[in-house]
Amino acid sequence: MVDSPAALSVEATAIPGLLVVRMPVHEDSRGWFKENWQREKMVAAGLPDFGPVQNNMSYNAHRGATRGIHTEPWDKLVSIAAGRVFAAWVDMREGPTFGATVHLELDPAVAVFVPRGVGNSYQALEDDTVYSYLVNAHWRPGIRYPALDLGDPTAAIPWPISLDEAEVSDKDRANPTLDAVEPVGPLKTLIIGATGQLGRALAAEFPQADLAGRRADEASGVLALDLTDDAALAAWPWSDYGLVVNAAAYTAVDDAETPDGRRSAWAANARGPATLAALSAEHGFTLVHYSSEYVFDGSRVHDESEPFSPLGVYGQSKAAGDLAVATANRHYLLRTSWVVGEGRNFVRTMLDLAGRKVSPSVVDDQVGRLTFAAELARATRHLVDTGASYGTYNVSNGGAATSWADVAGRIFELAGRSASDVTPISTADYMQGKQAAPRPATSVLDLTKLESTGFEPVEADVALVDYCRAALQISE
Incomplete structure (x- = not known):
């Protein structure tokens, strides 16, 4: 018995x-x-x-x-x-x-x-x-x-x-x-898209990770990995990794509406994530991928359960990537908005204009929260390290929602200019005569699910002050 x-x-x-x-x-x-x-x-x-x-x-x-x-x-x-x-x-x-x-x-x-x-x-x-x-x-x-x-x-x-x-x-x-006996080391982490704004923040958050991008960069230790190259994918040692973080994306929202841009957007934002989801299923690694509020039409504050309703090609390609990633058993899909990191971005553009005594017109009918790349990387680390349930999480900095014009005015103040030097303008007026993709009017993400894991987002204004001070010191 x-x-x-x-x-x-x-x-x-x-x-x-x-x-x-x-x-x-x-x-x-x-x-x-x-x-x-x-x-x-x-x-x-x-x-x-x-x-x-x-x-x-x-x-x-x-x-x-x-x-x-x-x-x-x-x-x-x-x-x-x-x-x-x-x-x-x-x-x-x-x-x-x-x-x-x-x-x-x-x-x-x-x-x-x-x-x-x-x-x-x-x-x-x-x-x-x-x-x-x-x-x-x-x-x-x-x-x-x-x-x-x-x-x-x-x-x-x-x-x-x-x-x-x-x-x-x-x-x-x-x-x-x-x-x-040589002790068994832990499975490694791989960051794909390591040379972008988010990729650099992730590399700082995961300093032991292997780094990959479309092109190799020996100076920064970035290896070449093209997710559309079947031979390169077959040769990559996927079984060495327990965590693969995909920060690669096509983010040229307006160019995505062109024939060439459409193909590039779908290759990076849909095919790439689908390939990684299949590799995750085959090799068992956890897949982290980043999405955008552009998968929605911007008609309301967005939570994780909202069905897709993209307005343009960029949002459509990101939604396709989201669906693919969701097929991986072990995945974190982090949906974010208004990302700011190293390199060219809205905040640095406004600081540059403020320094050159230019008074720009900035749209005031698109509302959301900034997401600093370091905060997005910190949230990634939190979800992985705490073993949070797999699935989709909204991630942005916290605090009150603001318009792009509000953000620009605040940047001008931090640069020693008056907020009134920024002229509010409607999206329709700003886009008049331009070939541009449609923008969601509301980019505000509900952070309740993320906060339930114990993560406390830093307020966007606090992060903006720190970012601008650091940028101004560098420029001086």
Whole structure:
């Protein structure tokens, strides 16, 4: 008889991320039945939604068959289909718990979630034991990973059957001891579009990340990666990454209305994200992508549930990209507005005009909030680090909504000019005689969902003051 718990439960262990799953097993005279993997129930109980793609079974003919300690580069749920095993795990990840060990007996009522970087091993306690691995990456030839001597004195695993008497492969008997093992490093972060305003802010927020752009830049360490180049995509080591942040985008709103611009907008804003979503599904990395309030018609304050209603080609291409990204199981889609970072942008243009004694006309019937690239990068870090639920989040700086004319007036004040030197003008009058894409009148994003994760947006005016002061000091 199996000692089965009455209800499914998940328990933490001394190794971070290594979780013991106790599951009900239903028995009668014919045998037993269990739900070995039940995503909805197990995730609700506390198991990571790790996205398994392959199930392996290991048959052990004789009591004493011993396998491991192997540190394959994927997460796995290990369980018993028949018999019993003594199982042991050693943390092989770099960090303070390197070398920590956990061991316990597994029968059909007990499973264990093993995170990437933790060595896995077991010893059959009965003949005809069947051991199951449910993993979230496909096995492929040539994969290399650390292994550890089953008898390592530091791990000191108390094998019930002496290793001298156990059935162990020659390969496993030749594994190194812990002092000779190179710890497993964390999966890396990749920032795509690293040379843009947002990309530079993300690089500062994730200083250890790999950087990629359409063109290589040796001075800044940016590697070339073209998301439309199938050969380049196939050669890229996607399995090395746990997080891919896509800051690449076509943002020339007016040019997107032209034949060439339309093609470029759809390639960058729709095809690129769709490609990354497919790669996320294949390789299991978390995908972060950035969207725009231009996916809406600007008729109201926008929350995450609003259906798409884009006014122009740019918004249409961004909406298509949003739909593609949403197909990735592990994704954060950050919708933002009025982004300001390093390089050419509205704030720097106004500072330049103020310094040159120019008095511009600025539209006063488009309302929203500025989003400083550093704030958007900070929100990205927050969502990833806190493990917030995957999905769509509105992100901008906080505070009251303002018009572009209000922002320009405030910039002029900070530059030592009068706000009255900025002349308010309607969008219709400003665009008269120009080939321009339609703009949403309301770009205000509801930040309730983001704030519910514990993120507190910096007020837009506070960030604007800091940005202008820094820019003015540089120009001086």
